[in-house]
Amino acid sequence: MTDVSMRIWRGDATGGGFQTYTISQNEGEVVLDVIHRIQATEAPDLACRWNCKAGKCGSCSVEINGKPRLMCMTRMDQLPEGPVTVTPMKAFPIIRDLVTDVSFNYAMAEKIPALLPPPMPVGGYRMFQADVERGQEFRKCIECFMCQDVCHVIRDHEENKAHYAGPRFFIRVAELEMHPLDTNDRREFVRDEMGLGYCNITKCCTEVCPEHIHITDNAIIPLKERVVDAHYDPIAWLGRKIKRRVITSSADAAVQPAP
Amino acid sequence: MTDSPYEHHQYDVLIIGAGGAGLRAAIEAKQRGLKVGIITKSLLGKAHTVMAEGGMAAAMGNVYSEDNWMVHFRDTMRGGKMLNNYRMAELHAKEAPDRVWELEQWGALFDRTTDGKILQRDFGGHRYARLAHVGDRTGLELIRTLQQKVVSMGTDVFMECKVLKLVHDDDGRVAGCVAYWRPSGEFVTFEAKAVIIATGGAGKSWKFTSNSWEGTGDGHAMALWAGAQLIDMECIQFHPTGMVWPLSVRGLLVTEGVRGDGGVLRNSEGQRFMFNYVADMFRAETADSEDEADKWYDDHSAGRRPPELLPRDEVARAINTEVKAGRGSPHGGVFLDIGSRRSAEFIRRRLPSMYHQFMELAGVDITTESMEIGPTCHYIMGGVKVDAETAATRVAGLFAAGEAAGGMHGANRLGGNSLSDLIVFGKRAGEGAAAYVESGEAARGFNMGEVDEAVREALEPFEREHGENPYDVQRDLQEMMQANVGIIRTGSELDNALVQLDGFTERVKNLAVKGGRAYNPGWNLATDLPSMLTVSRTTALGASDRKESRGGHTRDDFPKADPEFGKFNLAHSSNGGNWDSPITTDRAPLLAIPEELKALLEEAK
Numbered sequence: 001m002t003d004v005s006m007r008i009w010r011g012d013a014t015g016g017g018f019q020t021y022t023i024s025q026n027e028g029e030v031v032l033d034v035i036h037r038i039q040a041t042e043a044p045d046l047a048c049r050w051n052c053k054a055g056k057c058g059s060c061s062v063e064i065n066g067k068p069r070l071m072c073m074t075r076m077d078q079l080p081e082g083p084v085t086v087t088p089m090k091a092f093p094i095i096r097d098l099v100t101d102v103s104f105n106y107a108m109a110e111k112i113p114a115l116l117p118p119p120m121p122v123g124g125y126r127m128f129q130a131d132v133e134r135g136q137e138f139r140k141c142i143e144c145f146m147c148q149d150v151c152h153v154i155r156d157h158e159e160n161k162a163h164y165a166g167p168r169f170f171i172r173v174a175e176l177e178m179h180p181l182d183t184n185d186r187r188e189f190v191r192d193e194m195g196l197g198y199c200n201i202t203k204c205c206t207e208v209c210p211e212h213i214h215i216t217d218n219a220i221i222p223l224k225e226r227v228v229d230a231h232y233d234p235i236a237w238l239g240r241k242i243k244r245r246v247i248t249s250s251a252d253a254a255v256q257p258a259p
Numbered sequence: 260m261t262d263s264p265y266e267h268h269q270y271d272v273l274i275i276g277a278g279g280a281g282l283r284a285a286i287e288a289k290q291r292g293l294k295v296g297i298i299t300k301s302l303l304g305k306a307h308t309v310m311a312e313g314g315m316a317a318a319m320g321n322v323y324s325e326d327n328w329m330v331h332f333r334d335t336m337r338g339g340k341m342l343n344n345y346r347m348a349e350l351h352a353k354e355a356p357d358r359v360w361e362l363e364q365w366g367a368l369f370d371r372t373t374d375g376k377i378l379q380r381d382f383g384g385h386r387y388a389r390l391a392h393v394g395d396r397t398g399l400e401l402i403r404t405l406q407q408k409v410v411s412m413g414t415d416v417f418m419e420c421k422v423l424k425l426v427h428d429d430d431g432r433v434a435g436c437v438a439y440w441r442p443s444g445e446f447v448t449f450e451a452k453a454v455i456i457a458t459g460g461a462g463k464s465w466k467f468t469s470n471s472w473e474g475t476g477d478g479h480a481m482a483l484w485a486g487a488q489l490i491d492m493e494c495i496q497f498h499p500t501g502m503v504w505p506l507s508v509r510g511l512l513v514t515e516g517v518r519g520d521g522g523v524l525r526n527s528e529g530q531r532f533m534f535n536y537v538a539d540m541f542r543a544e545t546a547d548s549e550d551e552a553d554k555w556y557d558d559h560s561a562g563r564r565p566p567e568l569l570p571r572d573e574v575a576r577a578i579n580t581e582v583k584a585g586r587g588s589p590h591g592g593v594f595l596d597i598g599s600r601r602s603a604e605f606i607r608r609r610l611p612s613m614y615h616q617f618m619e620l621a622g623v624d625i626t627t628e629s630m631e632i633g634p635t636c637h638y639i640m641g642g643v644k645v646d647a648e649t650a651a652t653r654v655a656g657l658f659a660a661g662e663a664a665g666g667m668h669g670a671n672r673l674g675g676n677s678l679s680d681l682i683v684f685g686k687r688a689g690e691g692a693a694a695y696v697e698s699g700e701a702a703r704g705f706n707m708g709e710v711d712e713a714v715r716e717a718l719e720p721f722e723r724e725h726g727e728n729p730y731d732v733q734r735d736l737q738e739m740m741q742a743n744v745g746i747i748r749t750g751s752e753l754d755n756a757l758v759q760l761d762g763f764t765e766r767v768k769n770l771a772v773k774g775g776r777a778y779n780p781g782w783n784l785a786t787d788l789p790s791m792l793t794v795s796r797t798t799a800l801g802a803s804d805r806k807e808s809r810g811g812h813t814r815d816d817f818p819k820a821d822p823e824f825g826k827f828n829l830a831h832s833s834n835g836g837n838w839d840s841p842i843t844t845d846r847a848p849l850l851a852i853p854e855e856l857k858a859l860l861e862e863a864k
Contacts (some may be wrong), residue, residue, distance in 0.1 A: 012777065028505020030620070040730035044781030045774030051471040054511050054616060056399065057305045057481070073619055095442045096778040104411075105419075106303065114411040115366040124360045126375035132368040136393060139368060139400060143304055161809070179366065 001026055005083040006034060010046070012096045019043075020083070025076050028030065031086065032060055032071035035098075047097035055210060058144030062098050063087045068146035068208045089149040102145055108165050112172060115190060117181035138175035138219060140211040141168065147205035147215060153198045164195035167205035167215045174219035177226065187230040190223060199224075227252045261705040265437075265449040266713075270296040270415075272450035273435060275422050275478060276308035278679030279398075280661025280688070281457030282405035283358075287689025289412050293674040293696060296449065297409070298417045298438060302472050304406045307459050307471055307662075308681065311398025312514035314390030314611065315678035321376040323387035323559065328352040330386050332354070332586045333859050335676060337540070338384040338570045339640070339669020341525055341825055341860075342491065345852045346647035347667040347845025351676070351683045358682035359391050367404040369393055381519040384570040384673040386544070387559065395514045395610045401678055420447065420771060421786060422477065424713040425485040425657070427706050433485055433656035434702035437710045439717065441783060444776020446714055452701030453692035456482050456643060456649070456659040457685065461794040462495075463787075465636035466658035466741035467510040469501055475787040478663040482643045483793060484836045487652035489848060490665040490828040491641035492794070493801030494811040496672055497746045499524075499574035503592035508620050510635040513595065513613060515674040517630075518567045520609050521556055522597035525629070526586035532593075533566035536577035541569055547550040572810050575634040579746055582633065592633030598626050638677065638862035639794075640668045640811055641801070644830060644847070649691030650684055656695065656702050660688035666828070670810025719770075720785045723728055726771025729784040736763055736791060744799050749815040753803040760796050764839050767792060789838035801829045802843050825849075 003026040007018045021038050032050055039046050050060040053072045060071040065085050078082070092100035117125070147167035153160050165173075167259055190196045193229050203216045212221075230236050261267060270290040274281045277299035289295045291788050299306065318331040331352035336343050359377065363369070368389050370378040379388045393400040409416070419441040426448070428434040435450040458478025462470030483489050487632045500513040518524075526532045545566050546552035552565035567574065578593050588594055597606055602624035607614050610625070617623040617630060642665030643652055650658045661681045668676060696702060720726065743756035767789060772782045802810075807821035830847040833840050852860070 007383060026506060028621070029507045033507040039780055040728075040734070044728060044772070044784075047778040047780060050306045051301055051473065052307075052310050053508070054310065055619070056396070056612065057309045057471075057861065059302065059305050075620070098779050099442070101442075102302070109407075110410055110413075114407065115364075117364055120360065120364055124377060125363055127368075127371055128375050129371040129373075132371060135368045139393070140396065141403075142309075142399065160628055172836045176366070179368070181363070 007012040007083050007085040009087040010097050013094050029076050030072055031074045047099045048100055058142030060090055061146050068149045070210050081258040091155045091211040103143055104161055108169050113184050113186055115176055115182050116184040127180045132177045135175045137213055138171040146208045150208045164198050171215055174223050187227050191227045207215045261450055263448045268449050270294050270451045271696045272453050273449050274457055275454045276457035277303055278308040278459050279401050280685035281683025282409050283682050284455050284689035285409050285414050287686045288693045291693040293693055296415045298420045300421050302418050303416050308390055308398045308402045311678050312395040313516040314392030314397045314675050315357045316389045316675035317391055317679055321372055322379045325388040329859050334385050336860055338673040339671055341737050343669030344647055344666030345850055354683045355679040362404050365404050367400055382515055382674045383568045390675040394687055395612050396796040397421045409480040423717055425481050426709045428652050428702040434705045437713045442778050448710055452696045453656050455688045455692050456663050457661050458663045459462055460662040461639045462636045464740045464791045464795045466737040468636040469510055469512040475790045477790045480790035480793035483833045488644040488830045488832050489797050490644045492797040493805050494640035494670045496638035496811045497575045497634040498637035499578055499634055500620040500632040503631050503633045505589035513632050517597050521600045522595050523567050525594045525596055526581045532581055537566050570671055578634055588631040590631050592631045594629035596629040598628055638672055641665045641670055650688035651691050654792045658688045658692045660684040678786045693838040717786050720772040721772040726769045727766055727780055729770050732766050740795055744802055747813050747815050748802050753799055756799045763792055793838055797831045804829055804844055
């Protein structure tokens, strides 16, 4: 057992600062273990989010030594020697200590037009592994929101949140657009309402994704291509004028009885 | 409108818990046109459902066309050691396929067979490959699908809101609840015509557990306090394969899918020891040589099942025995080996998060090295006693579904039956609650006296200057329960546990909390501890009274199943309705199984 120095940001929306805790650390521990030990001993009111402690729920996102990380998957023995600095995610408003207000993400999720599948045949739909795999990659997302945190469009520009959805929701739209059963069309939505054009593919989101989803290459770039095809191809433009089919609310469309 | 001094909301159907059962119930009630609210202690999408890995069991017959609901029913009842509510097991087996197919309409993307159907995987206790899955992250797929459906329907979700207690009307019907917002610490009241408990499990009372901080049994406890009964609380599932090293992740789940996909258990002598632990009940259908077992994976007609795929209670006890006999691994578990049996490519494709989990947390490459694993507290079969058809409790206006409800799984749950339980009985609870609301029998009035009392109790720890740190009490409780009410139990230790629980009750009455009310985990824990104590006490009482071994309840001093004890559930009731009120335990006879279903159970194989 060795001692480690933890510099943890503590405070709330009105302000705060770093507090340093010197605390024991055991073999194989992750940052969340050490945070829990601080809670159980010196600071029972130290606020942090966590649930599964297995990298599956995406609750314990913070910034460790300035980089977005899951506390439960960051081993202490793989961090550089010296004090470990833990701060809340920068892109979201502070609630308390390491906990931020991530409601922006939940509000954005509500706006996305849902899956619109054809009626289900008896015995279920037929889909093939190669076709579902594209969407499955994006559905690995654990909603840790670290891609949102690192995206400079909103990290440094709070005002952009009004018209920019962020990488998490680009992969959500990509997943729906590539879904073998979907008949909805979100290309205008992703351009006009989600601000896809603001992304200039610096791949910061891909780098921090704990699920190693190829956010930029497999979701954002193909989406940009689809939007471009839809808007700047004159034949597609004409087709759109003649037959428009965008369903923005699925509340009535997606309710279908099981077989 | 009730005159509440707090933020106040009104709903037709209020659902406590936003895991698979709660979300599925919400969809159902919402589709009936009712006003639905969901309360969750965490953020939406983080519930424990997300941790489920292997899959959801449904006899769709996509891989083995011989499979059907009757076989699934039989497997579930035998796995539960016949302590199940047979009607729940029957409905579950019949309805699970439709509930799984329905998820695809809402966007779920399951792994496929070569002809494009939903692929199904083998799991312990299931006669055929039956689990619909997405690699080893099926729970994430389930919760995300339901979450996105709920969001698309415009349902109100109250996140990071902790319910303290249910509230009644003047006639004793459940009429809502009192809660507080974790971010602000402000209290909030919810008035509802029907309340559905979907709060999940209670494993946080044990030291080595796969459960998150949320698994404190809040729903179990508040239902008991509100007048409902809890059954089978002694039946706790210790999942055979939890990580044992590093110590910080001890208890973390390793999916049964590892064994379903070919992984085997070995002791320190390299022996596949499970062949030595095949109970008579399963002998006819279990392979008796490694050669026979290995043929089974590719073709279930070429051999009988490997003993590694016996129900979880059997495997967990065997591992426990091997370790006690000195044939364990260096860190007190046994070895789970898939690396020597399957290609690295196969393992990474089928078990990606297990690969990731061991690589990142233990520095073990499971494609070449064995995993060290041991039993971990995983699931509580026991829960709120409900009506199979409607999920109604004996208290008017109160319903329960999912892990918080009891009966479906009997004394032991089969892997894969919990995700399907959530969607089958989540839907039924939504229907049951909606029908109750529509009947016009629902609550009138809202007892503010109960609210005031709950608020007063919740705030008491702030007023004590020299009380105890809630974290100390929680740690000691977990150690006590692990030591005395763990995987193998004995009368004297259970008596000791009951005495010690009295001491814990006094300690909880003397908790002190530092800091303010806004996002204060110490205070949050102080408000969870009464639930944890109620769960711990009912488990210890049930374990003490059930003088036999059955499923997830093993008594060293009564090592065999006793047919007399197989005729009833132990049902607990609260006398007084407070968290420290006395609890009485009665024998509630099992439902009689109709002859035609009995015939299914008695078939030779």
